[in-house]
Amino acid sequence: MTHLLILEDDEGIRSSLTMALEDEGYQVSAAAKADPALAIVAEQRVDLMLVDLMLGGMDGFTFIRRVRPSSDAPIIVVSARADTEDIVAALEAGADDYVTKPFVIKELTARLRALLRRGTGDGDPSTEPAGADQLVLDSTDPALVLDMGAGMVRRGGEEVHLTVTEYRLLCELASPPGRVRSRGLLLESVWDRGYFGDERIVDVHIRRLRTKVEIDASDPQTIVTVRGLGYRLDQR
Amino acid sequence: MSAGGLRHVSRPGLRTAITLSFAVGGLVLSVAMALGTYLTARDYLIDQREAGALRQAFSDASRVRDGLLTSGATVSDVLGNVSPPADAAVVVRRGDRWFSSSLQTGERDIPLEARDAVGNDSAALSWHRWDDDPAVVVGVPLPAVNAEFFELATTTELKATLDALAVVLTVFAGLTAFSAALLGRWASRQVIRPLDDVAGAAAQIASGALDTRLPATDDPDLATIVASFNSMVDAIHDRIERDARFAADVSHELRSPLTTLVTSVELLNRHRSELTDRPKKAVELITRDLTRFQRALEDLLDLGRLEAGAAEFVLKTVDARELVRQALLTTGQLESVLHLPPDGVPVPVNVDKNAMHRALINLVENADRHGGGLTGVQVAEEPGEVSITVTDQGPGVPASERERIFQRFFRGGSRGALPGTGLGLSLVAETARAHGGSVWCSSGPGGIGAQFTIRLPAAHGRPDEQSAS
Numbered sequence: 001m002t003h004l005l006i007l008e009d010d011e012g013i014r015s016s017l018t019m020a021l022e023d024e025g026y027q028v029s030a031a032a033k034a035d036p037a038l039a040i041v042a043e044q045r046v047d048l049m050l051v052d053l054m055l056g057g058m059d060g061f062t063f064i065r066r067v068r069p070s071s072d073a074p075i076i077v078v079s080a081r082a083d084t085e086d087i088v089a090a091l092e093a094g095a096d097d098y099v100t101k102p103f104v105i106k107e108l109t110a111r112l113r114a115l116l117r118r119g120t121g122d123g124d125p126s127t128e129p130a131g132a133d134q135l136v137l138d139s140t141d142p143a144l145v146l147d148m149g150a151g152m153v154r155r156g157g158e159e160v161h162l163t164v165t166e167y168r169l170l171c172e173l174a175s176p177p178g179r180v181r182s183r184g185l186l187l188e189s190v191w192d193r194g195y196f197g198d199e200r201i202v203d204v205h206i207r208r209l210r211t212k213v214e215i216d217a218s219d220p221q222t223i224v225t226v227r228g229l230g231y232r233l234d235q236r
Numbered sequence: 237m238s239a240g241g242l243r244h245v246s247r248p249g250l251r252t253a254i255t256l257s258f259a260v261g262g263l264v265l266s267v268a269m270a271l272g273t274y275l276t277a278r279d280y281l282i283d284q285r286e287a288g289a290l291r292q293a294f295s296d297a298s299r300v301r302d303g304l305l306t307s308g309a310t311v312s313d314v315l316g317n318v319s320p321p322a323d324a325a326v327v328v329r330r331g332d333r334w335f336s337s338s339l340q341t342g343e344r345d346i347p348l349e350a351r352d353a354v355g356n357d358s359a360a361l362s363w364h365r366w367d368d369d370p371a372v373v374v375g376v377p378l379p380a381v382n383a384e385f386f387e388l389a390t391t392t393e394l395k396a397t398l399d400a401l402a403v404v405l406t407v408f409a410g411l412t413a414f415s416a417a418l419l420g421r422w423a424s425r426q427v428i429r430p431l432d433d434v435a436g437a438a439a440q441i442a443s444g445a446l447d448t449r450l451p452a453t454d455d456p457d458l459a460t461i462v463a464s465f466n467s468m469v470d471a472i473h474d475r476i477e478r479d480a481r482f483a484a485d486v487s488h489e490l491r492s493p494l495t496t497l498v499t500s501v502e503l504l505n506r507h508r509s510e511l512t513d514r515p516k517k518a519v520e521l522i523t524r525d526l527t528r529f530q531r532a533l534e535d536l537l538d539l540g541r542l543e544a545g546a547a548e549f550v551l552k553t554v555d556a557r558e559l560v561r562q563a564l565l566t567t568g569q570l571e572s573v574l575h576l577p578p579d580g581v582p583v584p585v586n587v588d589k590n591a592m593h594r595a596l597i598n599l600v601e602n603a604d605r606h607g608g609g610l611t612g613v614q615v616a617e618e619p620g621e622v623s624i625t626v627t628d629q630g631p632g633v634p635a636s637e638r639e640r641i642f643q644r645f646f647r648g649g650s651r652g653a654l655p656g657t658g659l660g661l662s663l664v665a666e667t668a669r670a671h672g673g674s675v676w677c678s679s680g681p682g683g684i685g686a687q688f689t690i691r692l693p694a695a696h697g698r699p700d701e702q703s704a705s
Contacts, residue, residue: 012496020503080491084548102495102530105502195562196590200550 034058114192254424262416293374563596
C-alpha cells in the first residue's frame with residue numbers, strides 16, 4: 001500500500017485531506033509540525049510527501065532540506081500562495097512539484113499518480129532506453145554510468161544519489177541521448193502536466209540534476225541547454 | 237474666423253511662450269533703440285545740412301551783392317562769377333526779372349513762403365522738392381542792390397545717408413529680436429529640462445518601474461520638486477506593496493478554509509449514494525455555490541494583482557490558436573466553432589499562458605452563460621496585432637452598456653439570469669491591458685448576439701520551443 005505523509009498545520013485541511021486520500025486507497029500519516037513528520041520519515045517507508053510551506057515552528061522549506069538527504073521520495077508542496085518565489089524556493093530546496101490552495105482532490109491525485117508512477121512499478125516503457133541496460137553518459141574518468149537495470153546512476157562505481165524524479169528526468173533525456181527535448185515535452189512525460197504546466201519545474205530539476213551528475217555544474221557538458229528549444233543529453 | 241473657431245485654438249506651450257516673450261521683448265527694445273538712434277541722428281544731420289546751406293548761401297549772396305554794387309555789372313555777369321556747388325543753384329530776382337545760375341532752374345523752383353519772407357526783408361530757410369529731390373532753399377534779401385537772392389541745394393546725400401542708417405538699424409533690430417528668441421529658446425529648455433526628467437520618471441513609474449527615482453540635485457530651485465516627487469513615489473510604492481501584502485494575507489486566510497470545504501464536499505460527493513434525498517440535495521447546493529465562491533475568490537485575487545500591477549507574468553511566445561483550443565477544451569466546447577486564419581501557420585503572441593487562458597475561459601463562459609451560447613471564436617492576424625473574437629447568439633449588449641460591462645460586478649439587465657461572479661469580464665479587460673492589448677464589445681454579425689474582441693500586440697518570431705515538442 002502506498003504510504004503518504006501529510007505535513008499540514010491547518011487542522012481542517014489535514015483532516016479532510018487525510019479522509020479524502022484514504023478514500024482513494026492510500027495509507028496516510030499526517031503531522032501538524034515538522035519534527036514529528038521527520039520522525040515518521042525516519043521510522044517508516046514513505047512513498048510521497050505533501051508539505052505545506054507555511055508552518056508554525058520549522059517551516060516547509062527547512063523540512064524539505066532536512067528530509068532530502070535521507071529520503072528520495074517525491075515531495076509535493078502545498079502552498080496557499082501563488083507567489084512564484086516561494087514555489088521556486090521550494091523546488092530549489094528539493095520539492096518535485098506543487099499545488100496551490102484551494103485545489104480539488106482530482107488535481108492533487110493526478111500530481112500524486114504522475115510522481116508515483118515509477119515507485120509503484122508502473123514505469124512508462126518509453127522512458128526505458130531500448131537495448132542496453134547500462135548507458136555510459138560520460139566516459140571521462142571517473143565514468144558516469146546510468147544503470148537502468150539497477151535503477152541507479154554511478155560515477156566511478158559509486159552511486160550518485162538521485163531523487164526518484166531526478167532519475168526519471170535523466171532517463172527521459174537518455175532515451176535516446178543526443179535528442180533535444182523541449183521543456184513542455186519533459187513536463188508532460190515526467191510530471192504529467194499538460195499545456196499549462198509551469199516550465200520552471202523543469203528548469204529547477206535540470207539545475208539540481210546538474211549539480212549531481214556534472215563535474216562542473218556551472219559548465220554543463222552532459223546535460224546541455226539548447227537555447228530556445230530545450231535540453232539535450234550528450235554522451236562523451 | 238468665427239468665435240467658435242477661436243475656442244479651439246490651443247494655448248501655446250510653456251516653451252513657446254517663453255521663446256515668444258523673449259523674442260517680443262527683444263524686438264520692442266531693439267526697435268525703440270533703433271528709432272531713438274535714427275531720430276537723433278536725423279535731427280543732427282538735418283541741422284548740419286541746414287547750417288551748411290545757410291553758410292554757403294550767405295557767402296554766395298554777399299558775392300552777388302558785391303558784384304552788383306560794381307557799376308555796370310549785370311545780374312547775368314555776376315551770376316557767371318558765382319560758382320555754387322554742383323548740387324546747388326542760385327536764383328536772383330531783381331525787380332520783376334528772374335535770373336538763374338542754371339538753365340533748369342528758375343522762378344518756379346522758389347517756394348512762395350521763401351519769396352514772402354524775403355519780400356519782408358528777412359532771410360528764410362525752407363524745405364522744398366527740386367526736380368523730385370528734397371532740397372533746402374535759403375532766401376537772402378539784398379536791399380542794397382534792390383535784389384532778392386535764393387540758393388537751392390539738393391539734399392540727396394543726406395537722404396541716402398538716412399536711408400542707409402534706417403536699413404542698418406532695421407536689420408540690427410531684426411537680428412536682436414532673433415537672438416532674443418534663440419536666447420529664449422535656450423532659457424526655456426533650461427526651465428523645461430527638469431520637467432522633462434520628471435515626466436520621464438513618471439512615465440517609467442506608470443509603466444511599472446516603481447524603483448524609478450529622480451536623481452538628487454544640488455540646484456536649490458529644483459531640490460524641492462525632486463524631493464517631493466521622490467517622496468510621492470515612495471508613498472505610492474508603499475501603498476502598492478501594502479495592497480499586495482493585503483491581497484496575499486486575504487488569499488492565505490480564505491484559501492485554507494476553502495481548501496477544507498472543497499476537499500470535504502468532494503468527499504461527500506463521492507459518497508452521495510449513501511445519502512438520502514434531502515442531504516443529497518443540500519450537498520448539491522453547497523457544491524454549486526462553493527464552486528462559484530472559489531471562482532469569485534480566484535478572480536478577485538487575480539484582479540487585485542493585475543490592478544496593482546503586481547501580477548508576476550511569465551511571458552512566453554505562444555500560438556494564439558493553441559491558446560484558444562485549450563480554452564475550448566477546458567470549457568467543454570466543440571472545436572468546430574473555431575475559425576482560424578486560412579494559411580495554417582502559428583499566430584505568435586507574447587503572453588502569460590495561464591493568465592490569458594483564464595481570460596479566454598471567462599469570455600467563453602460569458603458567451604455560454606449570458607449570451608445564449610457560444611457560436612464562434614475567431615483568431616485573426618493583422619499587421620502588428622492579433623485579435624481573438626468570441627461571438628454569441630444572445631440578446632446582445634446595448635450600446636450604452638458596452639463600456640460598463642467590463643466594470644467589476646456590473647450586471648446587465650438583459651444579460652440572462654444565470655449568476656456569474658460579476659468579475660469575469662473585468663478580469664478579461666485587466667488581463668488584456670496588462671499584456672498591452674485591449675478588449676471591447678460590439679454587436680454580432682447581422683446585429684445578432686454580442687461579440688467580444690481581445691486585441692493583443694503580435695509577437696515576432698515563432699512560438700517558443702515549437703519544433704522540439
